[in-house]
Amino acid sequence: MISRRDFLQVSMAASALYGASGFGQWSRLAAQQALTQDQLLQFDDFGNVSLIHVTDIHAQLKPVYFREPEINFGVGENKGDVPHITGADFRRLYGIEDNSPSHYALTYDDFTALAKGYGRMGGLDRVATVINSIRAARPDALLLDGGDTWHGSYTCHHTAGQDMVNVMNALKPDAMTFHWEFTLGQERVREIVGGLPFAALGQNIFDAEWDEPAEDFAPYKFFERGGVKIAVIGQAFPYMPIANPGWMFPDYSFGIRDEHMQTMVDEVRGQGAELVVCLSHNGFDVDKKMAGVVTGIDVILSGHTHDALPEPVLVGETIVVASGSNGKFVSRVDLDVRDGRMMGFRHKLIPIFSDVIAPDRQVAAVIEEQRAPYIEQLSEVIGQSDGLLFRRGNFNGTWDDLICNALLSEREAEIALSPGVRWGPSVLPGQAITREDIWNVTSMSYPEAYRTEMTGEFLHVVMEDVADNIFNPDPYYQQGGDMVRVGGMGYRIDITKPQGERISEMTLLSTGEPIDPSRNYVVAGWASVNEGTEGPPIWDVVERHIRSAGTVTVTPNTSVEVVGA
Amino acid sequence: MNLTRRETLAAGGAALLATVLPMPSFASVEDLVAEFTGGAEMKSEGLELIAPEIAENGNTVPIEVSAPGATSIMVLATGNPTPPVATFNFGPLAADQAASTRIRLAKTQEVVAIAKLGDGSFARAAQTVKVTIGGCGG
Numbered sequence: 135m136i137s138r139r140d141f142l143q144v145s146m147a148a149s150a151l152y153g154a155s156g157f158g159q160w161s162r163l164a165a166q167q168a169l170t171q172d173q174l175l176q177f178d179d180f181g182n183v184s185l186i187h188v189t190d191i192h193a194q195l196k197p198v199y200f201r202e203p204e205i206n207f208g209v210g211e212n213k214g215d216v217p218h219i220t221g222a223d224f225r226r227l228y229g230i231e232d233n234s235p236s237h238y239a240l241t242y243d244d245f246t247a248l249a250k251g252y253g254r255m256g257g258l259d260r261v262a263t264v265i266n267s268i269r270a271a272r273p274d275a276l277l278l279d280g281g282d283t284w285h286g287s288y289t290c291h292h293t294a295g296q297d298m299v300n301v302m303n304a305l306k307p308d309a310m311t312f313h314w315e316f317t318l319g320q321e322r323v324r325e326i327v328g329g330l331p332f333a334a335l336g337q338n339i340f341d342a343e344w345d346e347p348a349e350d351f352a353p354y355k356f357f358e359r360g361g362v363k364i365a366v367i368g369q370a371f372p373y374m375p376i377a378n379p380g381w382m383f384p385d386y387s388f389g390i391r392d393e394h395m396q397t398m399v400d401e402v403r404g405q406g407a408e409l410v411v412c413l414s415h416n417g418f419d420v421d422k423k424m425a426g427v428v429t430g431i432d433v434i435l436s437g438h439t440h441d442a443l444p445e446p447v448l449v450g451e452t453i454v455v456a457s458g459s460n461g462k463f464v465s466r467v468d469l470d471v472r473d474g475r476m477m478g479f480r481h482k483l484i485p486i487f488s489d490v491i492a493p494d495r496q497v498a499a500v501i502e503e504q505r506a507p508y509i510e511q512l513s514e515v516i517g518q519s520d521g522l523l524f525r526r527g528n529f530n531g532t533w534d535d536l537i538c539n540a541l542l543s544e545r546e547a548e549i550a551l552s553p554g555v556r557w558g559p560s561v562l563p564g565q566a567i568t569r570e571d572i573w574n575v576t577s578m579s580y581p582e583a584y585r586t587e588m589t590g591e592f593l594h595v596v597m598e599d600v601a602d603n604i605f606n607p608d609p610y611y612q613q614g615g616d617m618v619r620v621g622g623m624g625y626r627i628d629i630t631k632p633q634g635e636r637i638s639e640m641t642l643l644s645t646g647e648p649i650d651p652s653r654n655y656v657v658a659g660w661a662s663v664n665e666g667t668e669g670p671p672i673w674d675v676v677e678r679h680i681r682s683a684g685t686v687t688v689t690p691n692t693s694v695e696v697v698g699a
Numbered sequence: 700m701n702l703t704r705r706e707t708l709a710a711g712g713a714a715l716l717a718t719v720l721p722m723p724s725f726a727s728v729e730d731l732v733a734e735f736t737g738g739a740e741m742k743s744e745g746l747e748l749i750a751p752e753i754a755e756n757g758n759t760v761p762i763e764v765s766a767p768g769a770t771s772i773m774v775l776a777t778g779n780p781t782p783p784v785a786t787f788n789f790g791p792l793a794a795d796q797a798a799s800t801r802i803r804l805a806k807t808q809e810v811v812a813i814a815k816l817g818d819g820s821f822a823r824a825a826q827t828v829k830v831t832i833g834g835c836g837g
Contacts, residue, residue, distance in 0.1 A: 372753075376753055389752070390752060603831065611827075
């Protein structure tokens, strides 16, 4: 007699072998310049159900360069666990050869050199090709979108998400959950959701006034696929009104609500669900914790924190799948569901190498249709960069250093603050910076670049508050962004300390003097969650700065000292 | 029948009594607990406290307590200048021993609930609710 756990473990081993061999193989093939679409798509069909997961596309319709993080610390129980392993350590863990395509796709180092060799990744027309190929093998595969889809580009902003809705509809998803979508404002969200040809899910989207499930979003939806009764439960981003401006969607309340998740799982099991899938925008560490708290979820398709993992993580009898961001990856998960339970799985994180995977013509045409009215504005060259511009990482990226410099000079401030968001593709050294590139790292519905005064004491409170949103040892108290980016001020952070004790040695870089708690400092920033914030949109500030510089120079930022990692 | 909370509230069917304690503000949390329990041991089972991990608005934080068979449940906001929030008393005719309300939290703190159960024993549940200035989620 073999228990379900044994089955999963055997299957996990098989999957690990499979994943590793898949990655290893195309490493070698690529070295011989023979990476092909067939190899990327190769998958031995398994079991009777297929799930396709895309998440955190952030409106990137076209292929992009996207450098994965170098600094991505875990705290508490997650210290040293995936996804908090980067670079060479990550490659050793998964048996990825140096300089291989997987090295380029999944880790940060030698990014510029490898990017020149392997090209851009993503593009929803390439994603369509992958989805079509999976559907050719498994016509009733479920396509699930983890959200952060209708946000993040020039065209998405100017069409209030319509470009993404049109392109995603062409991919024919079966269900979706949400985060940045709500920053379009609740009226617009309801308008789009009302016309979606697929399910809009969120068991944790509540009516703010009555504190009961919101009527506009179903908690779950049943699908009958491969003879299996599947329940997909949605989990929207839990901290929407805290991390983003709640005044834009005052009718809704969120939260993790894991006790309600358990109720939903029990409810769908009671209705005969043989497979329970959670389509989540919790973030990876929150999903890992929730998998241990809520019983009865077979698969969590995890989004929000932008992690890409070549293998699922097993928590009890739940597998947690992380599928990256910006259209770089598609996850395929095949499941063997028999006798009302998940017996095993096979998984592949499919990297979307845009030069290798042929674009789907039909979806490519839809994409061009969305971009055509804006193509002149998108393609205007604003300047050049002599270094790599990237954002991802816990503390600073060169894109944000550039944005902070723009704020300091254009808004005549002593200190600049830039939000620790995880979206925003990279620009290679020597590459022209277009208006589209600037919008890809700044586009949002609350872009006002404010200029205000803050006391040194208040600045410290802000820094401590944000730091606790990342480094609180309990994942349920983390919001899933990175640390606020700071220009004009250096500091020291001990990530092991409690809130109030992490940040020290705050220093005004222009004078080298310690920040005086009682003095007022002129601070410029953007993306304030407060209603009524005033200032020019950040993309105009950055554009002016780059235009006047001509070529922007990136210098290494050494102003943050991190201890306790 | 499947009544939503909205319908239940609209029907005015809540059969419980809520008493806001007129406690002096200098009473410490320990004193309040000791007074409620008479110093008895408190177990961790038998009482459920549901509160958000991070408050969306510290001025109105929804919380829920339930303890099957309880005769009363006391709720304390330990970090407020006046910690007592409410004590819910359940009569013998109460359909269930659960209550929900909204509380104001001055800062990040532990919310504590203590229930006096049907057999006279006590149960305690607590959760940290973070009150944050908000910011930037990825």
